Amino acid sequence: MSWSTRALDALAAGPPTRLIDFPVRVPGVRLLLKDESGQPTGSLRHRHARALFRQAVLDGLVTEGTTVVEATGGNAAVAQAWFARRLGLPYVVVMPGRHDPARARAVEALGGECRFVTPPLAIYDAARRIGGHFLDQFGRAAPHDLAEELFAQVRPDWVVTGAGTGATSATLGAVAGQFGCRVAVADPDNSAYFPGWTLDVPDYATGMPSRIEGVGRPRVEPGFRPDLVDLVVPVPDAASVAGARLIREVTGLPVGGSSGTALWAALDLAARMRARGETGTVVSLVGDAADRHLATYHDDAWAAAKGLDVAARLTELRKRV
Numbered sequence: 252m253s254w255s256t257r258a259l260d261a262l263a264a265g266p267p268t269r270l271i272d273f274p275v276r277v278p279g280v281r282l283l284l285k286d287e288s289g290q291p292t293g294s295l296r297h298r299h300a301r302a303l304f305r306q307a308v309l310d311g312l313v314t315e316g317t318t319v320v321e322a323t324g325g326n327a328a329v330a331q332a333w334f335a336r337r338l339g340l341p342y343v344v345v346m347p348g349r350h351d352p353a354r355a356r357a358v359e360a361l362g363g364e365c366r367f368v369t370p371p372l373a374i375y376d377a378a379r380r381i382g383g384h385f386l387d388q389f390g391r392a393a394p395h396d397l398a399e400e401l402f403a404q405v406r407p408d409w410v411v412t413g414a415g416t417g418a419t420s421a422t423l424g425a426v427a428g429q430f431g432c433r434v435a436v437a438d439p440d441n442s443a444y445f446p447g448w449t450l451d452v453p454d455y456a457t458g459m460p461s462r463i464e465g466v467g468r469p470r471v472e473p474g475f476r477p478d479l480v481d482l483v484v485p486v487p488d489a490a491s492v493a494g495a496r497l498i499r500e501v502t503g504l505p506v507g508g509s510s511g512t513a514l515w516a517a518l519d520l521a522a523r524m525r526a527r528g529e530t531g532t533v534v535s536l537v538g539d540a541a542d543r544h545l546a547t548y549h550d551d552a553w554a555a556a557k558g559l560d561v562a563a564r565l566t567e568l569r570k571r572v
Contacts (some may be wrong), residue, residue: 254314254315255308255311255314258304258308258313258338259305259308259309261337261338262301262304262305262308262334262337262338264301264396264400265290265291267400267403267404268285268286268287268288268289268290268400269286269289270283270284270285270286270404270405270534271283271284271286271502271537273498273501273502273514273535273572274501274572275518275521275533275571275572276570276571276572277521277522277524277525277571278525278530279529279530279531280521280524280525280529280530280531280532280533281531281532281533282517282518282521282532282533282534282535283405283407283532283533283534283535284498284502284510284514284534284535284536284537285397285401285534285535285536285537286504286537286540287536287537287538287539288504288506288537288538288539288540288541290330291333292326292329292330292333293326293329293539293540293541294326294329294330294465294507294538294539294541295326295397295419295465295536295538295539296325296326296327296329296330296465296539297330297333298395298396298397298419299327299330299388299392299393299395299416299418299419300327300330300331300333300334301330301334301395301396302393302394302395302396302418303331303386303388303391303393304319304331304334304335304338304386305393306391306393307319307384307386312384313338313340313384315339316340316341317340317341317383317384318340318341318342318343318381318382318383318384319331319335319340319341319342319343319383319384319386320342320343320344320345320378320379320381320382320383320384320385320386321342321343321344321345321378321385321386321387321388322344322345322346322374322375322377322378322385322387323344323345323346323374323388324344324346324347324354325464325465326464326465326538326539327388328344328346328357328358328363328365329357329358329361331344331363331386332344332357332358332361332362332363333361335361335362335363336361336362336363341364341383342358342361342362342363342364343363343364343365343366343378343381343383344358344363344364344365344366344378345366345367345368345374345375345377345378345381346365346366346367346368346374347367347368347369347370347371347372347374348367348368348369348371349367349369350367351367355367371460388416389416389472389473389474390473390474391474392416392417392418392421392472392473392474393418394418394421394422394425395418395419395422396422397419397422397423398422398423398425398426398427399426401423401534402426402430402432405532405534406430406431406432406532407432407531407532407533407534408431408432408433408529408531408532408533409432409433409434409435409517409520409531409532409533409534410423410427410432410433410434410435410533410534410535410536411434411435411436411437411484411513411516411517411520411533411534411535411536412434412435412436412437412513412535412536413436413437413438413439413463413465413466413467413509413512413513413536413538414436414438414442414444414466414467414468414475415465415466415467415468415472415509416472416474416475417444417471417472417473417474417475417476418474419536420434420436420475420476420479420480421474421475421476421479423479424476424478424479424480424481425476425479427479433481433482434479434480434481434482435480435481435482435483435484435516435517435520436448436480436482436483436484436516437466437483437484437486437512437513437515437516437517438466438467438483438484438485438486438512439461439462439463439466439467439486439487439488439491439508439512440461440462440463440467440485440486440487440488441457441459441460441461441462441467441469442457442461442466442467442468442469443455443456443457443468443469443470443471444467444468444471444475444483445483445484445485447471447475447477448477448480448483449483451477452471453471453477454470454471455470455471456469456470456471457469457470458470462488462508462557463488463491463508463509463511463512464507464508464509465507465508465509465538465539466508466509466512466538482520484515484516484519484520486512486515486516487564488508488557488559489554489559489560489561489563489564490511490512490515490564490568491508491509491511491512491515491548492508492511492548492554492559492561492564493511493515493561493564493565493567493568494510494511494512494513494514494515494518494568495507495508495510495511495514495544495548495549496511496548496549496561496565497511497514497565497568497569497572498510498511498514498537499549501572504537504540505540505541505542505544505545505549506537506538506539506540506544506548507538507539507540507541507544507548508544508547508548509538509539510535510536510537510538510539510540511548513535513536513537513538514535514568515564515568516535517533517535518568518571518572520533521533521571522571
């Protein structure tokens with residue numbers, strides 16, 4: 252058996268992640284959370300990484316011994332390091348900022364190498380100079396298997412997700428219409444997706460970073476397909492944090508801010524459905540859950556330092572569930 256055949260076998264999809272019923276005070280509307288924290292590396296980025304590796308192997312860009320390189324941080328780096336180790340490949344990730352052992356620890360535990368670069372936007376050129384295969388999650392944004400799995404579990408009327416690379420909303424939007432489903436994107440403060448979609452400007456840029464890890468971008472990325480999105484909902488950062496805290500209150504999951512972003516938009520969508528006299532099922536994605544979020548999104552001192560009035564938003568949310 253060739254290395255590429257063995258690699259593709261190792262990149263096969265795992266068991267489906269679970270759906271969690273979430274309370275919502277809208278008669279006739281059911282809200283479900285698709286819990287991507289159940290992935291082996293604990294986040295939706297696991298699907299992204301598998302898709303990127305699979306496409307690179309199919310295209311012959313990654314072969315036995317190829318050094319795999321990326322410019323990113325957080326969950327994406329951990330997921331990619333996990334797959335690189337599974338395939339026996341060297342992995343190097345270039346992260347923005349000064350050297351931070353805490354940020355590097357999870358990747359290094361999986362056998363990967365972390366390099367830090369300033370200014371932040373220099374990480375892409377630095378990654379390309381390393382050699383090997385540059386995964387380029389924003390440039391390639393390979394479609395993954397979430398839609399196939401989700402629609403085999405349930406036939407929702409709406410699916411709500413955030414947008415980082417844009418691959419998830421594009422993956423869902425490409426097939427949602429076949430199942431009578433529509434796709435909504437939840438977008439945090441400073442992100443380019445909501446204004447770009449609203450104004451129909453495909454290269455819109457804010458030039459400002461998102462404070463919500465995993466979603467929002469300072470520019471509309473190539474992987475984002477506005478033609479496959481039915482609605483984009485702007486979500487204030489304080490509301491994203493409140494949403495994360497509410498999910499933890501209800502489910503016990505210490506989710507990240509991106510899950511809160513999607514929940515706020517999902518509850519907003521449920522209210523719109525009630526106003527229109529509609530019923531149906533809404534699915535909102537849980538992007539990740541990890542104890543490290545307890546020191547950020549779930550911590551009052553952290554929120555206060557960011558100038559976020561989370562209490563008011565959380566009170567508002569509690570009235571909806």
